[in-house]
Amino acid sequence: MRGKERENIEEIIDGMKCPKDFRCAQSGFEHLCKAHDIGLKGYLDCLEEKPAKCKFALSFGEGYLCQCPLRVHLAKTLKR
Numbered sequence: 001m002r003g004k005e006r007e008n009i010e011e012i013i014d015g016m017k018c019p020k021d022f023r024c025a026q027s028g029f030e031h032l033c034k035a036h037d038i039g040l041k042g043y044l045d046c047l048e049e050k051p052a053k054c055k056f057a058l059s060f061g062e063g064y065l066c067q068c069p070l071r072v073h074l075a076k077t078l079k080r
Contacts (some may be wrong), residue, residue: 012070019055035066037075044075
C-alpha cells in the first residue's frame, strides 16, 4: 500500500470508533466483511449473513447497506 493511501486509511480510522477494534486493519485487510459496491456514495450492499448485528448496517428494503467509512473506502478506492 502506498504512503498516501496509508495516510488516507489512518485518517479514516482516527475519525471513527469500531466495535470490532479494527480487526480488518489488524489483519492487513485480509479479513473483510462481505460487501459489494453498488454505486451509492457512502454505502455498500452488505452481504453478511447477520448484518443486523453490525452497528454500521442500515436496514434498507429487504436487505442492508454498509455504511462503515473504512469498509466503503476500501471497496471504492482499492476495489476490495
